Amino acid sequence: MNTSASLASDFSPATGAGTLPMTDTPTMPAMSAIAAAPIWAFFFKSLCGKFGLRSHIDGSAPPRPDDHQWDAAECYVQGWIFGSFNDFVLDLAMDSADPTTRDLWVAIEGIFHANREPRTIFLLDDFHSMVHGDSTISAYYQQLKTKVATLRNVGHLIEDS
Template sequence: MLASSATTASHSSGTLPTADSISAPAILVAPYTTISVKSHVPVTLELNHLNFNQWSPFFTSLCGKFGLLPHIDGMAAARPTDPAWAIADSCVRSWLLGTVGTDVLGLAAAPDQTARELWVAIKRLFEANKAPRAIFLSHKFHSMTQGDSSIDEYCQQMKATADALRDVGRTITDPELVLNLLRGLNPRFASTADIADSHPLPDFATTREKLVLKELRLANEGTVAAQTAFNATCGPACRSASPTAGGGSSAGRQGGHVAAATVAAAAAAAAVASGRRDGAAMVAAAAPSLGAGHGHPHRPPAPGSATPPGQSGRNSSSGARRRRT
């Protein structure tokens, strides 16, 4: 009203309106429109990884920082005619499009979607066929074993499967998670029965910490056992005389054989102590070499084998001398 009066007055006086006499509409730029979404949501949502449970907390936290959760949770009605609401909704939608993989985009994105519609379509992709997926995931969860995996790898796999079950409506309680974790442990952790008998049962994080500590203790015991086996088996042979300029003494060469064989035996013992599946095979492979190391360095040739060079000449000379006598 004031701007139009000023314009009318200027025209009646024959002068052009100035910038000060006309008030321009204010342009409001929200601070969240200029952020880098990847710095707030470092996880990319992909179908082949089934990582909705890891991605969604990052995204909902981002929306909560700027008060934009109603654009995805449906707690507020859409107001497409409101410019401020339209700007905020377009911003949330661009965040969704920028943090999901192309496989998710191809199935969930559509033209003229609101952020809420896109969010619901994405969520439906990971919640479809809940009943069959719950059955398969439950079987995977209850039949999982550690094998040769480390404690950290085993715990991560167990927790990821429990999270996937939660996404399909089958919540795994913390005591159930701990007991299933203990059930599938490698036999070398058989002494962890005290954890299962604890009252109350420790939580998942505490159980993992105890198992990691035991894993470190077992690895140290394997190293000590290997070193002890090396020292006991090698003995004085490892400290034999050093080789001479003429090729080395037979004792030195024999000590080298013993040392090499003992290294193999010690490595096999360490493998058995650490629980490796191929530990027994390594012991069996090391046994012949260890026995050979303690044998005589020079063995007579087997019957029918070729005579070593130089030996035939000496045999013929001794035979000639016997014939002359």
């Protein structure tokens, strides 16, 4: 994931004055990347929090479309979302002609959460059918850790036994 940002230190979230960075947000592929969705969401929330824009995605403040500064910040966050997902996910998320950033955020969360149960079944099958084969202990252990982390990301914890 590329998480670098060109920072502009003169941006004020309170007033909207200054310039927001044009950030290289990580691109989230289509449904095959559901395991990465929690990681991407954490990064995106952190990015918005860094610039005082988290209320645009978490719904903690009502939309103020008549406020020019709020609207400019809303457009930045929407731009970050549009740059993070491919057209397939965006087409599914865009259920109106002019959604708010919060609407997009909720719709994208819904897309990835809706696929959670079927994805868990496939991941559990992969996990339980793992064989050591010719791989080294280190490689096998790394595959095991990756599968456990992927299952954890879709809400299924693997207990030590």
